Amino acid sequence: MLKVFQVVQHLRPGGLENMVLDIQQFSDFNQNTWIVSLEGELETAIAAWPKLKHCADRLIFMNKQPGLTASTYHKLCQLFTEHQPDVVHTHHIGPLFYASTAAKHSGVKVRIHTEHDAWHLDDMKQRLIQKCALKIANPILIADGHAVAASLDRYLGLDKVKTIHNGIDTNKFFPGSQHKARRSLGLPLDVKFIGCSGRMELVKNQELLIYAMRYLPEDVHLALAGHGSCFEALKYRTLVEGLSHRVHFVGFTDNMPDFYRALDLFCLPSLNEGFPLAPLEAQACNIRALVTDVGGAKETLCPESGKLLPSHHAKEAAELINTMLNGKMSISPRNFITRHFDVREMAKAYDDVCHQGYRDTSTPLEH
Incomplete structure (x- = not known):
């Protein structure tokens, strides 16, 4: 079973954060998937969002402080070297900048980055940071919608971006009284x-x-x-x-x-x-x-x-x-x-990317 580390900026209630928890829950690798939050601490996060209790043993908090911090990059390199994940999956620009590049430096075989929106690319500085981070880390790039994929092409010239739509648990969200x-x-x-x-x-x-x-x-x-x-x-x-x-x-x-x-x-x-x-x-x-x-x-x-x-x-x-x-x-x-848009199809699509990425980077056995 592949070991997967997902990396987010923070773990506060929100659409992206709920999606990351869903990927962890519904993935075939769910018992071997950790979520790394750049910001915050475990106790504070659980107090603000009790939903995190059920997976607290697979949450890691880096307690990143505001601003550009080289120590965050070094801590992530140490984390990946110690735990040896097969896959590091980042979400949004901060985790891409810190974690995807650290994963590349630490020898993580499969690096995946999902872009959840593209309006930050209107800013020239943000666009330059993202372009540099993508060039260094060279992750498998995924957009969560066709509009985001089109924006990545328009702003960054990336025309081979895979789209995996976000999904929700339709067994949880259903009609009622x-x-x-x-x-x-x-x-x-x-x-x-x-x-x-x-x-x-x-x-x-x-x-x-x-x-x-x-x-x-x-x-x-x-x-x-x-x-x-x-x-x-x-x-x-x-x-x-x-x-x-x-x-x-x-x-x-x-x-x-x-x-x-x-x-x-x-x-x-x-x-x-x-x-x-x-x-x-x-x-x-x-x-x-x-x-x-x-x-x-x-x-x-x-x-x-x-x-x-x-x-x-x-x-x-x-x-x-x-x-x-x-x-x-x-x-x-x-x-x-x-x-x-069922979450199970979304999780399966990400699992398939992990499997394919791992196969593509594995050295064939010599006979």
């Missing part, structure tokens, strides 16, 4: 709900939905799940707009299936994205979705039931939301998700 879900979350039962989940940061643009609420009927409410640096600002905006009775801040919850089941419509108003998991999760629960046309977001939409959401015009967004809420759903978005 809206009534029970709302009761479990303490939400009103007799209104229509639109909802959004994710980090509360400027790039996620939840403010658009709050402004859109001004143009929607009184019996339409908004549920926001997640936390982040914009949490207080969003609550203040809700208060200023006189919408506190119609906007519900659910906060961080481990019961995301019930959050989606409580909704009538899921909305992703982001200004930038890679290949987001939240629309997949919502649609797997048979909830229709609206997403902005950024990154690979539109690749997540069931083409028969989903639509694109304007990202800068609250009134137009409200009109589309209202139309969707008042229209009947004739096609099940869940069927689309189970066919194309």
Whole structure:
């Protein structure tokens, strides 16, 4: 069985981090897969995200401090030399810069890098760092969506990038009782709900939905799940707009299936994205979705039931939301998700890359 080390920047609740945990859980190498977090410490991470408890014995934290740190590179070289992984799989630019290059230096046979978004490549400095790291480490390069692959080609001239779409556990995210879900979350039962989940940061643009609420009927409410640096600002905006009775801040919850089941419509108003998991999760629960046309977001939409959401015009967004809420759903978005985005298929695809990479780098036995 191959020994695999996945490397991430941090282990805080998020789409990328959930995907990495899913790869560990559903891979054929699951008992021989470790996750390395450049930032943070084990106890602090588990306290903030209890989900990590079940795999705590296969988590390694480097406690990297802010800024460029040569010590992180040296620690990773020591780690890889000591544990001798067959595969080092990095996610995003920080782990690529530190861990993929350290893996090459330490003689790790298979280096894989997954790019989860490409909007950081708009920045010339980030683009140069990524180009240099890729040249040094020479990993097998994977994009999590066609839009990301196209951006890697456009910015870095990389036209042979394999695409493996993110997947979700469709046995966890499935349709259920809206009534029970709302009761479990303490939400009103007799209104229509639109909802959004994710980090509360400027790039996620939840403010658009709050402004859109001004143009929607009184019996339409908004549920926001997640936390982040914009949490207080969003609550203040809700208060200023006189919408506190119609906007519900659910906060961080481990019961995301019930959050989606409580909704009538899921909305992703982001200004930038890679290949987001939240629309997949919502649609797997048979909830229709609206997403902005950024990154690979539109690749997540069931083409028969989903639509694109304007990202800068609250009134137009409200009109589309209202139309969707008042229209009947004739096609099940869940069927689309189970066919194309199941986590087991994603994990198998990554396992196949690991196997093929290992075979390609192994020296044939002499006879």
